[in-house]
Amino acid sequence: MLQVEKLVAGYGKVEVLHALDFKVEQGQLVTLIGSNGAGKTTTMRALSGMLTPTAGSIRLRDREIAGLPSHAVAKIGLAHSPEGRHVFGSLTVDENLQLGAFARITGSRPKKELQRDFDRVYTLFPRLAERRKQYAGTLSGGEQQMLAMGRALMLDPEILLLDEPSMGLAPRLVEEVFKTIRELRTAGVTMLLVEQFAAAALEVADYGYVLENGRIRHQGPASQLKTDPAVRAAYLGGAAH
Amino acid sequence: MQILLQLIASGIAVGMIYAAIAFGYQLTFATSKTLNFGQGEALMLGALVGLTLTSVMGYWAMIPLVLLFGFVQGAVVERLGVRPSIKIKSEFGWIMATIALGIIFKNLAEIVWGREALPFPSPLPSDAYVIGEVRILPVELLIVVGALAMMLAVEFFNRRSIWGKAVRATANDRDAAGLMGIDTSRIITLSYAVSSMTAALAGVLVAPRITAIDANMGAVLGLKAFAVAIIGGLESGLGVIVGGILLGVAETTTGYYISTGYKDVPGLVLLLLVLMVKPSGLFGKATIKKV
Numbered sequence: 289m290l291q292v293e294k295l296v297a298g299y300g301k302v303e304v305l306h307a308l309d310f311k312v313e314q315g316q317l318v319t320l321i322g323s324n325g326a327g328k329t330t331t332m333r334a335l336s337g338m339l340t341p342t343a344g345s346i347r348l349r350d351r352e353i354a355g356l357p358s359h360a361v362a363k364i365g366l367a368h369s370p371e372g373r374h375v376f377g378s379l380t381v382d383e384n385l386q387l388g389a390f391a392r393i394t395g396s397r398p399k400k401e402l403q404r405d406f407d408r409v410y411t412l413f414p415r416l417a418e419r420r421k422q423y424a425g426t427l428s429g430g431e432q433q434m435l436a437m438g439r440a441l442m443l444d445p446e447i448l449l450l451d452e453p454s455m456g457l458a459p460r461l462v463e464e465v466f467k468t469i470r471e472l473r474t475a476g477v478t479m480l481l482v483e484q485f486a487a488a489a490l491e492v493a494d495y496g497y498v499l500e501n502g503r504i505r506h507q508g509p510a511s512q513l514k515t516d517p518a519v520r521a522a523y524l525g526g527a528a529h
Numbered sequence: 530m531q532i533l534l535q536l537i538a539s540g541i542a543v544g545m546i547y548a549a550i551a552f553g554y555q556l557t558f559a560t561s562k563t564l565n566f567g568q569g570e571a572l573m574l575g576a577l578v579g580l581t582l583t584s585v586m587g588y589w590a591m592i593p594l595v596l597l598f599g600f601v602q603g604a605v606v607e608r609l610g611v612r613p614s615i616k617i618k619s620e621f622g623w624i625m626a627t628i629a630l631g632i633i634f635k636n637l638a639e640i641v642w643g644r645e646a647l648p649f650p651s652p653l654p655s656d657a658y659v660i661g662e663v664r665i666l667p668v669e670l671l672i673v674v675g676a677l678a679m680m681l682a683v684e685f686f687n688r689r690s691i692w693g694k695a696v697r698a699t700a701n702d703r704d705a706a707g708l709m710g711i712d713t714s715r716i717i718t719l720s721y722a723v724s725s726m727t728a729a730l731a732g733v734l735v736a737p738r739i740t741a742i743d744a745n746m747g748a749v750l751g752l753k754a755f756a757v758a759i760i761g762g763l764e765s766g767l768g769v770i771v772g773g774i775l776l777g778v779a780e781t782t783t784g785y786y787i788s789t790g791y792k793d794v795p796g797l798v799l800l801l802l803v804l805m806v807k808p809s810g811l812f813g814k815a816t817i818k819k820v
Contacts, residue, residue, distance in 0.1 A: 338704060358704075358708050359707050359712045370704070374702050374704065374708075375705075376706075379694065379697055387691075387706075387711070391710030397710075
């Protein structure tokens with residue numbers, strides 16, 4: 289589904305990612321974990337075209353997308369729920385979701401089943417349904433996170449990128465976010481998840497990559513990474529599970 | 530009292546022209562944080578093109594063509610003058626570029642239409658409507674109705690159509706808009722096109738009122754409308770209407786009670802006062818943003 293080879297990216301002269309290789313298979317939930325500054329968000333930005341990679345290849349279903357602007361990447365079917373949520377504060381919840389489906393409404397992606405997807409998002413997040421006419425800027429942090437995820441889902445994407453969906457949320461809401469991720473996985477949505485809660489991420493994921501200073505240090509099935517002593521010591525607080 | 534009402538009525542008509550142009554400033558500022566300082570020249574071109582077309586097909590039939598002309602002219606300004614500086618993230622490049630394009634348009638207009646003022650025929654009867662004791666010219670009513678209709682139409686487009694929502698999304702968060710599949714560069718071009726389209730319409734609305742037009746007509750109007758945009762708030766739709774009317778009325782009353790020589794003073798004083806007291810404009814709103 290998504291195949292990344294020798295990806296190099298950074299900001300100005302500072303190279304953040306040094307030749308990353310990883311892939312996400314159809315229907316898989318893959319997680320990227322690592323400490324702050326390891327390059328997780330940079331990876332996500334490079335994938336969705338918010339940042340132009342310096343070198344390397346990103347293939348989505350055999351289409352090369354490295355270097356394309358973000359709007360073109362979205363039309364090919366990659367949805368990115370960015371770090372910090374970035375909902376459209378002066379637009380209503382409903383309008384935010386419509387814009388998530390912009391590529392479908394304007395005809396660059398299949399339009400059918402649009403209503404089904406509205407219903408799906410509102411079923412997944414009943415709190416959003418109650419607030420559909422409210423401005424997104426007036427929502428709480430947790431609701432905004434749900435909206436950002438719902439908006440990304442409205443693309444009916446080939447792959448969904450979730451960057452720090454639990455950031456800044458109260459523990460109860462973090463649980464809710466992970467519950468939703470599990471539901472999406474059951475529904476067969478292909479996902480790439482970046483999380484600071486490494487343990488929770490490995491709990492829901494099929495496969496994991498550990499990023500360190502812009503390089504992949506460990507990888508493997510999530511269940512295996514969870515028990516890997518080196519990974520546990522560095523990222524899971526060494527706690528036993 | 531009757532004179533005052535008369536001055537207010539005339540002031541509103543003048544003010545709606547300022548409002549229409551200022552509305553155009555808001556459109557491009559929202560999407561790109563840049564302005565077309567050749568907005569007055571877009572108005573002037575609209576009026577002169579309208580004059581030529583009026584002689585062929587009459588006033589009402591030429592309006593759609595003038596709208597189209599303004600739309601294309603605005604897109605050209607964005608592509609030539611603004612996009613390069615947005616691309617290199619230049620903070621000031623677009624200022625000089627749009628001013629330069631404005632001067633070029635003015636010179637081109639002088640070549641095509643000459644330097645002499647040209648009479649603009651009125652499409653409406655010259656008998657004033659009399660309400661109470663206030664006399665309102667049909668061409669003044671045309672300005673008010675035309676300018677309001679245009680602003681409402683653009684608002685309706687922005688609220689209701691998916692492309693209008695894309696415009697608002699781009700204004701709200703350009704990066705996130707890109708992630709939705711919205712080509713935000715094209716949205717910025719669109720906002721310039723619509724902005725010049727509103728100015729061109731303002732040109733053919735004001736022309737019958739001022740009866741004679743020339744290549745210089747846009748400069749002062751564009752500048753005053755800029756003051757209105759600052760007074761009303763660059764990010765507040767309602768603000769430009771109130772700001773425009775305020776300035777228009779201030780001008781007509783000063784012209785009558787003090788001297789027409791001072792009629793441009795109150796606008797500038799108002800501008801300075803607003804900048805001192807409320808720099809975001811009378812209706813400048815705090816943006817809703819939660820982290």
